[in-house]
Amino acid sequence: MQFVDITRQYAHQKHAIDKRVARVFAHARFILGPEVMELEEALARDVGCSHCVSCGSGTDALVMALMALDIGPGDAVITTPFTFVATAEAIALVGARPVFTDIEPDTFCMDAGALERTIAGYTGTDTLRAVIPVDLFGQIPDYDRIDRICAPYGITVLADAAQSFGAVLEGRRAGSLGHMAATSFFPAKPLGCFGDGGAVFCHDEERARLLRSLRVHGMGTNKYENVRIGINGRLDTLQAAVLLAKLSCLDEELARRRAIAERYNEALAPFFTTPRVREDCESAWAQYSLLHPARDAICEQARQHGVPTAIYYPIPLHMQKAFAGYGYTAGDFPVSERTAGHIFSIPIDPYLTDEEIDTVITTLIAAAQRHEA
Ligand SMILES: *Cc1c(COP(=O)(O)O)cnc(C)c1O
16 A cells, blocks of 8 residues: 555546647647646636636745735745645745744644734734645635734735645635635645646736746746746646646545545544544545654554555754744744644545555554553
């Protein structure tokens, strides 16, 4: 058993993917070819957001979104330290200061109460411009409350929806929540391509135009007229073709992920702390993550029985060397730190067989019973 086996997905969708990719080889418009625009329209429709601008990766999506908001030196952006490094890295890359706030212990998403305290108690000299809540593991943070907290301060909410494509909050899809959203099509994400890819979602035409300029070196009316500093942030036409083919299987895959999560919840809740999904939300289940005080021993025993696990994330960002310059120390974000010590993720690939799911469950229960506190 592999943690994620993308070759199974390819075997399932080979015909559609090959056909789409072959068409790109034939027309040879590898850069911003027709599939890129077709994909952007399909994604915008799917998410229910007026504009989608595709780009080279989820990291590019975050950087381009921050650039489009004109966030840079002298600005500060709040996010959580319990996320993939790219969230905070993008803030630092545009020259702004990352400010951290803690997570909820059961959803692992930004704690709105903690955010409120971080904003109210902020004494830094950089201007608080934006908050980046992270849709961690496919879950949706409390955007309604986060929006209400940020609005009086004029703080923009930029969703890091890299892990949540397909998640739903009361009929609204991830990508449409917040003022803007960045997503990723890294192969192991809920909607993944066969390489790097990403997209930014926004609600107004003006900003979409700005994002399209930023993604091609700050172009003006044509590529050789440069009106601002941008990046090379384009999505490959080949990746757009792969995504268009995969999009037609996404709902089926999401349903399967949800069914697996339900089985895990039921079977594992007596032995582990299972993840809480907020009411009115459907997670995209990018990861299924559990907590246990004997995490390391349990993962080792699972490995010996052929069940792979992964740790997202072993070191909170405020304790990473790369962020040492921002003045944080161990103990600053106790929920993130405790979670990092106890959390692990188990396979939730939609192409797992029922037998494999049974093996994961029985192996984990046996390991938990052996390591009962
Ligand atoms: C994967 C991920 C990113 C970055 O996406 P890439 O496509 O790998 O650049 C950003 N934020 C989070 C939360 C992610 O999981």
